[in-house]
Each structure stands twice: as structure tokens, then as C-alpha cells.
Amino acid sequence: MTTAHERVAREDLLTFVSACFACTGQREFYSDSRGQGVSIRFLHEYVLGNYRSLYARVLACGINDYNQAEIIFRLLASGRRVAPEHRAEEGALIYHALERLPPQRAMRLLARLAEERVNNRRTRAIVRRYLGNAGERELWAVKYRRKFRVAAAHAHLPFDGELASLFVKGWREKVYRTPLFESFRRAHFAEAAIYELPYSIAEGLAHKHNVPRDVFLRKIEPRMTNLERLRLQDATRDALGTAVGFDPARLSPTRLAIYVVSLPAAERQARRAELAAALEGSAARAVRRTNARFGRVACVLDRSWSSSGSSEKRRRPLAIALATSFFVRAAAVEQRAFWTYPTPDELLVDATGQTDLVTPLLEAMAWKPELVIIVSDGFDNDPPGTAGELLAIARAKGLCPFTLHINPVFDDVSLGPKPLGAAVPTMGIRDAEDLPTAIAFGEFANGGGTLAQLSAALDARVAHFLGGRQAQP
Numbered sequence: 001m002t003t004a005h006e007r008v009a010r011e012d013l014l015t016f017v018s019a020c021f022a023c024t025g026q027r028e029f030y031s032d033s034r035g036q037g038v039s040i041r042f043l044h045e046y047v048l049g050n051y052r053s054l055y056a057r058v059l060a061c062g063i064n065d066y067n068q069a070e071i072i073f074r075l076l077a078s079g080r081r082v083a084p085e086h087r088a089e090e091g092a093l094i095y096h097a098l099e100r101l102p103p104q105r106a107m108r109l110l111a112r113l114a115e116e117r118v119n120n121r122r123t124r125a126i127v128r129r130y131l132g133n134a135g136e137r138e139l140w141a142v143k144y145r146r147k148f149r150v151a152a153a154h155a156h157l158p159f160d161g162e163l164a165s166l167f168v169k170g171w172r173e174k175v176y177r178t179p180l181f182e183s184f185r186r187a188h189f190a191e192a193a194i195y196e197l198p199y200s201i202a203e204g205l206a207h208k209h210n211v212p213r214d215v216f217l218r219k220i221e222p223r224m225t226n227l228e229r230l231r232l233q234d235a236t237r238d239a240l241g242t243a244v245g246f247d248p249a250r251l252s253p254t255r256l257a258i259y260v261v262s263l264p265a266a267e268r269q270a271r272r273a274e275l276a277a278a279l280e281g282s283a284a285r286a287v288r289r290t291n292a293r294f295g296r297v298a299c300v301l302d303r304s305w306s307s308s309g310s311s312e313k314r315r316r317p318l319a320i321a322l323a324t325s326f327f328v329r330a331a332a333v334e335q336r337a338f339w340t341y342p343t344p345d346e347l348l349v350d351a352t353g354q355t356d357l358v359t360p361l362l363e364a365m366a367w368k369p370e371l372v373i374i375v376s377d378g379f380d381n382d383p384p385g386t387a388g389e390l391l392a393i394a395r396a397k398g399l400c401p402f403t404l405h406i407n408p409v410f411d412d413v414s415l416g417p418k419p420l421g422a423a424v425p426t427m428g429i430r431d432a433e434d435l436p437t438a439i440a441f442g443e444f445a446n447g448g449g450t451l452a453q454l455s456a457a458l459d460a461r462v463a464h465f466l467g468g469r470q471a472q473p
Helices: 004-022 035-049 051-063 065-077 084-100 102-114 123-134 136-145 145-154 161-169 178-187 193-196 199-208 211-222 225-230 235-239 253-262 265-270 272-290 316-331 358-366 388-398 432-445 453-464
Strands: 294-301 332-339 371-375 402-407 426-428
Touching: 004 035, 004 051, 004 065, 004 145, 004 426, 004 432, 004 453, 035 051, 035 065, 051 065, 051 084, 051 253, 065 084, 065 102, 065 123, 084 123, 084 316, 084 453, 102 123, 102 136, 102 145, 123 145, 136 161, 136 178, 136 199, 145 161, 178 193, 193 199, 193 211, 199 211, 199 332, 199 453, 211 453, 225 272, 225 316, 235 371, 253 272, 253 316, 253 402, 253 432, 272 316, 294 316, 294 358, 316 332, 316 432, 358 371, 358 388, 402 432, 426 432, 432 453
Parallel strands: 294 332, 294 371, 371 402, 402 426
Antiparallel strands: none
8 A cells, every 4th residue: 555655755756757857947938047947956955855866766767968967966965965775876877877968068067066066085986987988088178178177186187198288288289199189289370270170179269260150161061060060050051051961860859850840931841851751760760769669649739839939948849749749650550640720731830829738639539549648838728727627527537548748848836847737647858759758657647656666667777777887986
């Protein structure tokens, strides 16, 4: 029998996991970054203080980078409180999560540890191991020179090889044997050497040499990564008259959908076959990676004006709805998309109007699916609250299959993604390809498991996440 304490613990953990998928501390359509920060910090402190071992295991759940960095920082800053029997697993989770963070996020975290004087023995060991074993150590030493130097000094990591000279003399050294260091040095004096560097390093030096933007972009294009090419579509089109090409096959469904919804409708229409094929291919690859399989699925997708996002997350909610439609279609035996404000071609979808979820929900239930997935920010306002009432009635009468509300937006008032009502579980989501994880946790949120079963599910995720790695300090 589940006790009240276990039920509260299960609900607390699910609330925190859901928030860690959705919240990035950035402005949303209905809330500012300050409110976001206050709410997510409270959740981190609360779960860390009450469920430390479970708090660390959330690192294995695929949450977003922002919250992974927050968990790593807080675990390292409070190392004295870890129970001896959990220390090895916690250290392994911290180090493996740090390895998987994007380099810029990881270096920012290491600099924060130094700034806030988190300098216990375990922190120093993990930072030294991370900086000492990095496969791209030379690149990071140049690209994140200040943060790398601060973190290494803080962890008492000796500067071997030419690192000491790079951090002390920089481009004033006479010559380096390390090719990247030497290109970096020469680029301060010779414009031609700029184009031997990665784009992210070369850009600032091009400005120093007053290189015209169109000249720089044309010459540096071979050195750009696929994501840099994607981000610079508009800039290169303005400077060169044409956008540099990127490889859609290397993008996730969500990243590709963000690009698609950013295009003018006329361009989407002209490139419809190309964009549809790219999204279908990306979704199929994501399904193979996640091994997702569904039956007959109805997707109720919110394209109201609030799905246009914020100045920091432009059109992201709309893009996640579009990517979810393609992902589910690739994984399901049969799928139908029911948009608020129906559109004959979802590839041309845009954000418009109020949020009426009841109409597409009724159409979806009439189709008699096995699973209903609702993608919405939860602000059901046309009329207010009716979607939750409809789902409560349908559930009470046994007329509704398992329904999951996935919400890509964190609501600081709700301390999580805003729910539609008690009758439908709500889970936060980072990317459309996280849907299988959201469904798994949504079943627990629907009352389909005990705290012990949820802990066992986390144990399995930890084992898969670590992949047999040895525990770290």
C-alpha cells in the first residue's frame, strides 16, 4: 500500500523531472526570465534537500542542458551531504553528465565553480579529469581561453606543454609548435591565417582586421560546422546573396522544425518537397535511435499565438508541435494531426489566434485513437479551462484513451509546465524526440506506479546512462 509520504515523494520527483525538461531560465510568452529563475532554483533546492540520491539520478533522464548544469553545480557545492553509499554513483553521474554537456555550457559551469569558490577534493578531481582528458583540449584552450585558465587554476591543474605559454603570452609568443596555437598567434598579424581557424574563433579576429563581412563569410565557409551553417542562413544570404548549405540529415527533428517555421510561407511553399523529405528523414532516424513504437495515435497540436514563443525562444513551442507530428507519424502504425485552427498543409503552419483545444480534442476522440498526445503551453483560453473539463468527463465515462499533455513551456506560477487539469497528466518536454521518455514518466504521473517502481525505473536509466563506466571521485 502506498503511503502518503511515498505519494508526495513521487509527485515531487515527477514535478521536478517535468520542470527540468521544459525550463531553461529564459523568457517565455507569458513569463519573464526572472520569474523562471526564481521558480526553478526553488525546485532544485527543494528536491536536493529532500531527495538527494533521486536528484542526482535525474541526470540520467535526458533533461535539458541548463538543468543538468544546475544539478552538477549543486551536487558538487554540497558534497559533504552525500551519503557514503551514494558517493560513487553520484560522482559517476556528475562526470558523465559533464562530459555530455556542450563544451560552452561545460566551460561556463567550470568557471562558475571557480567564481563561487566550490573547491572541495571531489570537485578538483572531476575538473582536472575533464580538462586533462578532453579530446579537443587545444581547441577549448583557445576558444574558451579565460574560462579554461580560470577552471584549471582553480582545480590546481598544471599547464603542461604549450598551455602555460598560451595563457601567459598568448599571441605575443614568438612561435608555437602546436598547429592551432600557431594559427591563432599568426592570425593576430596576418589576415590569411584567420581562415585556418574554426569559424567561432576566426570571427573576432576578422573584426580586428576590418575584413568585410561578405569576404570573411565566403572564405571561412569551409571551416563552418553544420549548426553554424544553419544559424547563419540569414546572415550569409544578406552578405553573399545566397545562404550557405547545411546538411539536414545531421539535424534533429526539433532543430530542423525550428528552421522550417522560421522561413517565410512563400519559401516554405517553394521548397515544400525538400523540407518535407528532410523532416521525414530526420524523424525516421530519431525513431530508430529511440526505438519508439506507437499504435493508433491522435496528436492535438496547439498553434495559437502564444506558440510563437518569446524573444529568446522564437517559435520553439510551434516547432516542437510540428516536430512531434512528424516524429509520431514515423513511429506510429497510424497517426493523425488535429491542429487548433486546422491547416491543409502543416508544413506551412504558423502561430495565430486564441487557444481552442476542445474542438480538435473532440475530433481526435471521434477518430477513436489508442493514444492522444496534446502539445500545448496549457493556456487553454477559448473558452478558458474547457479542455480540462472535457477530459475529466470523458475519463469518468471511460470514453477517452490514455491522454498525455506534453508542454514545452515552463510556467513559473505553476512551478512546472502549466497543466490542463487533474484528469490528464502533464509532462515537460525539451525536444520532440524526448517523447518516449515523456510518455514513460507520464504513465507514473497518471497514477500508474509507486515510488519504488519509479525509483527502479530511474535505476535502469542510470545503468544505461553510465553504460558500465567505473565510478568517479
